[in-house]
Amino acid sequence: MTVDRMRPREQPGEHARPALSGVSHQRAGPRNRAGEQDVPFAVTRISPEARSAATRVLASGWVTTGYETQLFEQEFAAHVDAEHAVAVSSCTAALELSLRALGLPPGGKVLLPTMTFCGAAHAVLHAGLQPVLVDVDPRTAMPDPDTVARASRACACPDAMMVLHYAGAPAPVAELAEAAQLPLTHVIEDAAHALGTSVGERSVGSLSRGTCFSFHATTNLPIGDGGMVTTDDPSFAERIRRARLHGMSADAARRNRPGDSWRYTVEAAGLKANMTDVQAAVGRAQLRHLDAWQRRRHALAEHYAQSLEVVPGIEPLEAATPGQHACHLYVVRVSEEYGTSRDELIELLAERGIGTSVHFIPLHRMPYFRSTATIPPGGLPGADALFHQLLSLPLHLDLTDRAVDRVCEELARQGAGSPAA
Structure with a gap:
């Protein structure tokens, strides 16, 4: 979780309070330098x-x-x-x-x-x-x-x-x-x-x-x-x-x-x-709200999937087996075809007020687990190759359809192959 991209929801009657990133809350939400409302990575819904x-x-x-x-x-x-x-x-x-x-x-x-x-x-x-x-x-x-x-x-x-x-x-x-x-x-x-x-x-x-x-x-x-x-x-x-x-x-x-x-x-x-x-x-x-909340998450994920089909180099993960996805995260791979590295893309999106995260840094890249866990001979090449491509996009119940459009538009714009890049 990228902590400075999370913001608690402001309840009616509350005064504006500092966000975890140090940006003050207004009822309409913080805005970036372009004057557009920020899209936080995660927002907690308490009914x-x-x-x-x-x-x-x-x-x-x-x-x-x-x-x-x-x-x-x-x-x-x-x-x-x-x-x-x-x-x-x-x-x-x-x-x-x-x-x-x-x-x-x-x-x-x-x-x-x-x-x-x-x-x-x-x-x-x-x-x-x-x-x-x-x-x-x-x-x-x-x-x-x-x-x-x-x-x-x-x-x-x-x-x-x-x-x-x-x-x-x-x-x-x-x-x-x-x-x-x-x-x-x-x-x-x-x-x-x-x-x-x-x-x-x-x-x-x-x-x-x-x-x-x-x-x-x-x-x-x-x-x-x-x-x-x-x-x-x-x-x-x-x-x-x-x-x-x-x-x-x-x-x-x-x-x-x-x-x-x-x-x-x-x-x-x-x-x-x-x-x-x-x-x-x-x-x-x-x-008691979960079924309705899940329907909204699925609608948002489908909106992402359709919008990102036309963005070269932004690839959704594939299904490992048939079944129902819970849509907890919307994770994509930023491939070489995109032309901009995952890390650079995170910073570019942050400048536009769009929060993202990475799930996860592989355990074998962390010093403590390198010394305490067993790692198979030959290493873990699949995770190493994937890690530098993983990107989690905003997916939460306060996310609007327009916000999803904006995230996808920015992804299309920031790719090195994009006419606007």
């Missing part, structure tokens, strides 16, 4: 119902994990067609707790894409396991069966695998598990981008042992922060539910009964990673 729900819970006097969290878990599980859901503090916590719940041996080897957020690799390491980085297909930005098989051979049989649905695109979970010679019970899905994704006809949420969702401020269901693990395995869900609160046998709601505050035991390691009822109340209210 009026969500604000009211948060106020209601704050006024109740019970704000930590409780009944509201239980309701959010039930409603979310139903939304993604899973049997169980466990609410936690973040997607990173969800990944770590899921890996711990697999019961792998200390130092067990976990395959994960090098093209992912650093939190995924931290989750592997914090779970006492060894990350093994997998190359990606430059056409999709995700591993394919060949790159998974190569990484699997390099580590002499992995113990588990983390599959990322990059940008909201469906990943071929079963095929990747087969390539790694792993049962689906040893696969965890990183669905931070994938609320609304389906693989074939099946919703992401119960395709593997555990699926981990994010409610970060820029996701399709923003609640500020938070995460959720979904699964069809009741014992797996119970291990995560207990581990999210220090491994204690009783949560705050149970210990709130008269005389029971001290009655609990600890039988396994755990974290402080529970979701609060305030977050859950916001999540429940936001969830």
Whole structure:
């Protein structure tokens, strides 16, 4: 995420406040030197119902994990067609707790894409396991069966695998598990981008042992922060539910009964990673808007796709497998044909008031992971080739059709082959 391209939404009645970039907010939005309104990379949508729900819970006097969290878990599980859901503090916590719940041996080897957020690799390491980085297909930005098989051979049989649905695109979970010679019970899905994704006809949420969702401020269901693990395995869900609160046998709601505050035991390691009822109340209210929000995201993505067909060198990513895209990000490749480098294009667009980002810097390019992760012999050439081309364009619910037109017009204008360049 490019932080200085994000701006919180200004609510009615609020005074103008400084943006993260230091630019003052006006009701019409900041304008660039050409007098045009800026197009921020991301804007967080918090519905009026969500604000009211948060106020209601704050006024109740019970704000930590409780009944509201239980309701959010039930409603979310139903939304993604899973049997169980466990609410936690973040997607990173969800990944770590899921890996711990697999019961792998200390130092067990976990395959994960090098093209992912650093939190995924931290989750592997914090779970006492060894990350093994997998190359990606430059056409999709995700591993394919060949790159998974190569990484699997390099580590002499992995113990588990983390599959990322990059940008909201469906990943071929079963095929990747087969390539790694792993049962689906040893696969965890990183669905931070994938609320609304389906693989074939099946919703992401119960395709593997555990699926981990994010409610970060820029996701399709923003609640500020938070995460959720979904699964069809009741014992797996119970291990995560207990581990999210220090491994204690009783949560705050149970210990709130008269005389029971001290009655609990600890039988396994755990974290402080529970979701609060305030977050859950916001999540429940936001969830009621999700279908409509997803329709708008799909319309914006289709608008981009049609408009960029005529811009040489700006190429959309290809689908790795049939299914439904969640449209969390709209990512393109800036190829050599475009004539302007990706980095130069980012700066040119910024000068025009258009925010962009890059998802992601490959993990093997970061010093910490070069020393802590396993990198297959021969390196990760697909990710290296793709990284310098990746560009994420604005995609959020405050984006207008005119703003999409403007982004596409600027992309057409800034290419070295453009008559206006």
